[in-house]
């Protein structure tokens with residue numbers, strides 16, 4: 282008993298020493314078995330009053346991945362049966378800053394602890410706690426009180442996966458704002474690697490210390506982890522303490538793990554009606570739940586575009602980021618009136634494979650957009666469109682052209698959610714958006730570890746008009762993890778084409794020469810038979826793609842020409858000219874005509 286008492290005293294002392302001011306703003310902890318199997322990876326997020334921390338977070342601190350000073354320990358709670366008087370595990374609950382807000386004076390970061398397993402011990406259930414003092418003072422309930430986050434882990438090997446359970450995971454911002462006098466739904470995006478049943482409940486006093494039941498009148502829906510709240514009570518900050526648990530099946534009542542999520546809800550009186558237009562994400566902002574592959578030591582770059590309500594401006598984009606992700610300052614486009622920030626992330630070997638990035642836009646009325654969360658897979662490749670694989674490869678098409686295709690550099694599977702190919706007029710007007718998930722004209726073919734996506738346009742092409750295609754995120758996706766989505770092509774010059782003008786009937790231009798002297802073409806002037814021994818490329822598939830001209834094997838100054846009936850001809854270039862396949866025309870040697 283002697284040693285136990287000492288241990289308790291030490292814990293209290295740490296608490297007292299760390300208690301210089303009220304500064305805690307919530308966090309979450311989750312776990313899974315490590316790759317090697319003999320330790321558990323405990324990952325967590327913690328949030329603090331920014332002005333209480335060293336260093337105070339800024340973009341330099343984030344991109345340099347500077348360690349913040351730790352605020353106490355994550356410590357194992359003894360269980361009478363197994364632990365006896367053994368000293369138990371504890372480790373600094375240190376973190377690296379990932380996000381901050383100057384306006385609201387907070388910063389938030391991620392940390393990692395390797396929890397060793399004692400294989401010879403028969404212990405299969407562990408409880409760990411992060412405790413200390415104090416929550417920030419200005420709370421409606423629980424201000425200046427002690428904090429406690431508790432996680433329990435059942436480390437028995439599962440018969441279905443052959444590994445230990447992996448707990449649910451959650452990435453959630455430290456602050457959610459709601460408008461006084463309005464009804465709100467707060468969705469907590471929980472995930473579970475093992476696809477277990479996940480349920481949420483309010484944390485008990487034992488699990489959350491001073492902020493137990495501090496968000497009265499809110500209703501937590503256990504099955505889908507959403508909170509509904511009619512904000513008709515006191516204004517101010519409410520701490521919310523939730524436990525998220527995973528279960529083997531819908532009838533089971535014994536959780537495989539229980540993880541904490543604690544955050545703040547700010548109820549604010551705004552000069553806006555409840556159905557005022559909230560900020561929303563527009564254009565090519567990555568959609569919610571997108572899955573992005575980013576190879577290590579390469580840059581992930583993405584733009585977030587926001588449209589504000591008619592009488593408001595965007596004041597901040599709040600993020601929940603993986604370690605090392607930096608964002609630009611907020612800017613407004615004079616052209617479209619949209620606001621935007623750019624984010625950049627270069628994963629290194631210290632990032633785990635699965636990383637979540639969430640973002641929310643807030644306007645100067647205090648109204649927030651919906652939150653979007655995307656998964657960034659570090660070290661997982663994403664398919665890209667191969668430049669030059671566009672079919673038809675010609676830059677001038679007939680107005681009847683409807684079938685197109687382009688090739689990705691990986692053998693990926695079709696998209697599981699909506700993803701779009703866009704056809705634009707050359708002046709930037711959108712003509713058609715093809716949803717590859719639902720459009721019947723979309724098919725996939727595989728060859729040499731590549732995927733070709735064939736798609737059909739249904740708009741009638743205007744003679745003489747110029748067009749271009751853009752390719753959205755995620756037309757195909759990989760098979761590992763959440764399925765890394767193919768990269769977009771948003772360059773209007775990637776695939777431009779024009780439609781043949783109506784007036785000129787598209788017949789091949791014919792000129793005749795005697796030596797180098799042009800002469801009138803007369804019937805019977807030439808010997809128009811030629812023997813050849815190659816396989817004709819005039820196939821149905823090529824016809825479908827409007828591919829009608831091909832290089833002639835063995836001679837650059839000739840080309841093969843197919844007619845629509847599939848008959849094969851040999852064409853001759855004018856003197857001193859050769860055939861350029863990629864441009865589908867003849868031109869002087871060394872001068873690419875397209």
Ligand SMILES: *[C@@H]1O[C@H](CO)[C@@H](O)[C@H](O)[C@H]1NC(C)=O
Pocket residue numbers: 336337338339340341342
């Ligand atoms: C960021 O914070 C660090 C550490 O406090 C400081 O040295 C640096 O000058 C700051 N950088 C910027 C851009 O504010």
Ligand SMILES: *[C@@H]1O[C@H](CO)[C@@H](O)[C@H](O)[C@H]1NC(C)=O
Pocket residue numbers: 345346347348
């Ligand atoms: C942060 O701490 C970790 C673990 O304690 C260490 O490996 C790493 O080098 C530190 N990073 C910096 C930038 O000091």
Ligand SMILES: *[C@@H]1O[C@H](CO)[C@@H](O)[C@H](O)[C@H]1NC(C)=O
Pocket residue numbers: 399400401402403
């Ligand atoms: C592992 O557990 C066994 C049995 O409980 C115990 O005898 C041993 O000291 C433990 N080892 C460590 C390193 O904690």
Ligand SMILES: *[C@@H]1O[C@H](CO)[C@@H](O)[C@H](O)[C@H]1NC(C)=O
Pocket residue numbers: 462463464511555
């Ligand atoms: C909020 O929901 C309650 C109950 O459904 C309803 O009576 C009330 O009118 C709603 N308030 C607003 C501002 O929509």
Ligand SMILES: *[C@@H]1O[C@H](CO)[C@@H](O)[C@H](O)[C@H]1NC(C)=O
Pocket residue numbers: 468502504505506507
């Ligand atoms: C969550 O569940 C509740 C109760 O079953 C339901 O009313 C609500 O619409 C659900 N919310 C979402 C986002 O599915």
Ligand SMILES: *[C@@H]1O[C@H](CO)[C@@H](O)[C@H](O)[C@H]1NC(C)=O
Pocket residue numbers: 529530531532533
């Ligand atoms: C549900 O899980 C529990 C605990 O693992 C198990 O005892 C029970 O048999 C399972 N029920 C079904 C219907 O699979």
Ligand SMILES: *[C@@H]1O[C@H](CO)[C@@H](O)[C@H](O)[C@H]1NC(C)=O
Pocket residue numbers: 552
């Ligand atoms: C609130 O909004 C109304 C209408 O938009 C405006 O007339 C009024 O000045 C605003 N009040 C404040 C305090 O901003």
Ligand SMILES: *[C@@H]1O[C@H](CO)[C@@H](O)[C@H](O)[C@H]1NC(C)=O
Pocket residue numbers: 563564
């Ligand atoms: C961006 O979105 C807006 C509205 O959703 C639309 O009017 C505009 O054309 C889009 N811009 C581009 C480049 O697609």
Ligand SMILES: *[C@@H]1O[C@H](CO)[C@@H](O)[C@H](O)[C@H]1NC(C)=O
Pocket residue numbers: 615
């Ligand atoms: C946008 O407008 C602002 C103010 O009118 C001006 O200062 C700025 O230079 C403009 N930016 C661009 C890119 O045109």
Ligand SMILES: *[C@@H]1O[C@H](CO)[C@@H](O)[C@H](O)[C@H]1NC(C)=O
Pocket residue numbers: 706708709710
């Ligand atoms: C783009 O071109 C089309 C067709 O020529 C025309 O109808 C449309 O008004 C143009 N749009 C813009 C923004 O110039």
Ligand SMILES: *[C@@H]1O[C@H](CO)[C@@H](O)[C@H](O)[C@H]1NC(C)=O
Pocket residue numbers: 729730
């Ligand atoms: C396809 O890729 C796999 C794995 O990278 C490789 O083993 C195989 O040889 C490739 N097949 C072809 C036809 O390139």
Ligand SMILES: *[C@@H]1O[C@H](CO)[C@@H](O)[C@H](O)[C@H]1NC(C)=O
Pocket residue numbers: 808809810811812
């Ligand atoms: C036409 O060409 C063929 C094959 O090259 C040849 O056999 C034939 O004699 C030629 N006829 C004339 C009139 O040159």
